[in-house]
Amino acid sequence: MSGFDVLAVLSNPEFAGMLIAGIQMTFVIAVGSWTLAMSLGFLLLVIRQIPVPIADRFVAAYVSYHRNVPTLVQLILWYFGIYSLLPEELQYWLSDHNAEVIFAIIGLGLCQAAYFTEDLRSGLRSVPKGQVEAARALGHGHISSMRYVLLPQAYRNALPALVNHSVSLFKNSSLAMAIGASELTHAVREVENLSFRTFETYAIATVAYLVCSLLIMAVGALLMKRAQVAGAR
Amino acid sequence: MSVSQDAAPAMIRFSNVNKHYGQYHALVDIDASVSKGEVLVVCGPSGSGKSTLIRTVNRLEEIDSGSITFDGREVSGRVGRADLNRLRSRIGFVFQSFNLFPHLSTLENITLSPIRINGVKKDLARTKAMALLDRVGLAEKANAYPAQLSGGQQQRVAIARALAMEPPAMLFDEPTSALDPEMVGEVLAVMKGLAAEGMTMICVTHEMGFAREVADRIWFMDAGRILETADPETFFTNPQHPRAQRFLSDLRH
Secondary structure: OOOOOOHHHHHHHHEEEEEEHHHHHHHHHHHHHHHHHHHHHHHHHHHHOOOOOHHHHHHHHHHHHHHHHHHHHHHHHHHHHHHOOOHHHHHHHHHHHHHHHHHHHHHHHHHHHHHHHHHHHHHHHOOHHHHHHHHOOOOOHHHHHHHHEEEHHHHHHHHHHHHHHHHHHHHHHHHHHHHHOOHHHHHHHHHHHHHHHHHHHHHHHHHHHHHHHHHHHHHHHHHHHHOOOOOOO | OHHHHHOEEEEEEEEEEEEEEEEEEEEEEEEEEEEEOOEEEEEEOOOOHHHHHHHOOOOOOOEEEEEEEEEHHHHHHHHHHHHHHHHHOOOOOOOOOOOOOOOOOOOHHHHHHHHOOOOOOOOHHHHHHHHHHOOOOHHHHHHOHHOOOOOOHHHHHHHHHHHOOOOEEEEEOOOOOOHHHHHHHHHHHHHHHHOOOOOEEEOOOOOOOHHHOOOEEEEEEEOOEEEEEEEEEEEEEOOHHHHHHHHHHHHHH
């Protein structure tokens, strides 16, 4: 075996195929859990607006659990804990349908929803109180004030944090390896086991993750530029 | 009693209105009314309850007891949400801090509520908004965003935004207090124009020149009470209440 040689890995069709499949699976997990996290984050934001103390406390507890327990532990709890508690029929169905990927998406999505909902909430809270009053004084009800006045401003305020947490979510998809989802890091480990080229395979993974993260940040920068209002500080 | 109060029906009537903030009695037995077409200036020292009073009319502030009617309809007490929103849409309100929507252009600030609340067609709303912008002298700023406008320009847009709902009355809550001195005049000029057209207005303001020139009547408030009601000439030359006398003498010095 010679020195550092990335091509020795990439030119092997079997290894290259495994890595590409890994990248694809990483995307499935990242996009799936991002969509779940964003929808749930928004839902939790809405729940928090309900003027009943239990609603606020529920969301606070949700956020607190998901932000203070390591994501890896949460994933393991889903896959090795909650999975086994499900009715047998459902367990069979899940094991036929990539249970590890489904639980990776659920685990990562639920965890990240806690971050997204907090980002959205702080974005909403930083809209000055006068904006609500102006909307109400013009005759907008709660939903109309939210939709046309508050949320567009909250979105602008929350965007930088949302982009950062989207990158975190993408990187955290590598944790799905621990429950056997065949995403990129999992594929890299397998290629390494077969090729014995540890340095090269992880170098390839590093570049792949870096490129994707930078792409997400570029999209974020583009969105922030589009959301920029003329004359605003 | 001034003549105007008896001549026209009341647009806004306060009956025995009381409001507390905790222990603090913010509005005390307010019993007064504003006639259709009247321009009323509310003045008095800071913390006297002027802003609180006009904010109760569209229920940005709730009252503890008494009642308020607007254009013959009960405002206070149990009012359904839809009715409350409809009521608010018929009362123009101008804030001290403008509160334009920073993410919308000048034109969009003005058209948003007519389109979304009153169901006005977009084209018509735009045409009307342009006419309003022209009226406040800012037609060329239709596509500018609030952050690109001076304070005086923002406040004029805010007035146009309120007028776009075609309200029968306008409430002004210290509309020039947040402005640099050289911008006060342009906002007052717009308000004078409105007054001349017969708009019913309540203006909380410290601009005594405006009060003297434009107001039909003045209410002087202190400690949550209306202490004196007079036409401007009488109020400025011969105030009756000792507190009003002191207030005016402090202003002159």
